[in-house]
Amino acid sequence: MAKTYLSYNNIFSSLGFDSETVIEKMSNDVSGLDRYDNNSLLPQPFCASLLSTEVVREEFNKISDASKYTKLEQMLILSLKKVLDASSITLNERVGLIISTTKGNIDVLEQESSFHESRSYLSELGKTLKDFFGFKSEAIVVSNACVSGVLAISVAKRFIAENRYDHVFITSGDLVTKFILSGFNSFQALSSEPCKPYDKNRIGINLGEVAASILVTSSKIHLNSEAVEILGDATCNDANHISGPSRTGEGLYRSVKAAMKEASIKASDVDYVSAHGTATAFNDEMEAIAFNRLQLENVPLNSLKGYFGHTLGASGLLETIVGMHSVKKNLLFSSKGFTELGVSQNINIITSNTPKTLNVFLKTASGFGGCNTAIVFQKTTN
Amino acid sequence: MTNKLHIKSYSHIKRQTVSVNGNVVFKGDDADFPNFIKSAYKHLKTSYSKFFKMDNLSKLAFLAADTLLMHESLSEEENNIALILSNKASSLDTDRKHQKSIENQEEYFPSPAVFVYTLPNICLGEISIKHKLYSENSFFIFDRFNAEHLYLYANNLLQNNKAEKVLCGWVDFDENSYEAFLYLVESKGEIVHNTEEINRLYNLL
Known part of the structure; x- marks a missing residue:
């Protein structure tokens, strides 16, 4: 079967508008999280990583007319444009477009929105992006809760394997809206302080908004310096509960096991785990149990939620891109917010930015609906 | 290594009618979806109390799946049936309900029981829980x-042994219009698994 790679990429976030800037900030231990006291978003203070509407609009007006596009569309277009420009691939019917999002333009449902409600349909979002860039194939929207960003990579790989496409561009994003904040708050899961994944004194989730984009390709001539190969991938359901993870980490355990089997690697071959780590007690504990069942407890692991918050449909792709840069730089990023282990089983949390030779890394994500996705990546030897 | 794949069975739920393999198994007389789907649930003797907590989209997907999976003599422990579902309106029916509950500060009452259904893939979770599917699932x-x-x-998952069977289809709920068409793909069956046949079955009713 043809090999599949991840190559040119972009992170558009409060830490910067391209991957390099964001990685530089992370190397200097900077977080994108801030405390907000904004009644129009949530009746109480919250901590999040937000992108200023004005700044996004200003940036967008440099390339097109911002008044025609929603904030999320502007973010996705700005992010994807950088990847398209860098990869210089001609858009024909062999080039696919995948959009990963959980809620898309959900803010157009608000009474004060100046956009028509029809804009809330995710297929409309797909059409807007397809038309902006002139893609020749129909956009595929993946909306599978918080695993969407990682699953989108699997989907791209599978369509390339089926010989439907040679290259697939993925763009992913979600907004921090009144809709999302009120929902997570109704679960009493939100924190007004920076989150502390896996920590004994964890206090809950922070939300975040980013757009992240990438080129997935079967062609070795389109690889950049941080490109990685997809060795194996799998998605498994917990078959347990729609809003809480399995106590035994069943779906996560199975998805990692299946991804490692396809990759033909053992637990000891994994140099780094980029985990989900939302900083809720149930999630973090579930992951610790699953990683112990997988004998991955000694592999350096982090959650990146302390830099970006939980960015929902973008998180898996965003964190994969950070992983690619980690591998390129041979640098493990600290799991920001972590001080003292707060899960029942031992896991090897990265406590400070640490140099280490990296070759293989595992990305995992888990989400509502009981879904779990895992992908194994390997550094390319270009 | 390429195995011949077939569509073993298929179901439709639309216009107050539930059909399996093209044969009507329930026809309701209530135009209102919640009443119709409740009558269908009772008629089909689907005994599963969690059904009543589900939102409209999950009820639709769950029942359309159940009419096919009840004939599969499934294991009580686990089954490797992947789910690939799709629609147009995502979870917008429930999204609108959640949005209504937060629209103004005087009547601000977001509910976690509603919010959890503001994701289209929740229906995949509901089907997975009932039938013990620890399998691949994706919503498009x-x-x-x-x-x-x-x-x-579906072809990719089955040819690469990522699933033994795949339950595919379309489950859409928007305002009071609804439509479900699901089909089960595996090696056994009479109907060849290809795009023409899938479209033919989709348009059958």
């Missing part, structure tokens, strides 16, 4: 039924 959004996409994705 298109503006119309997209047979080619479902065909390629």
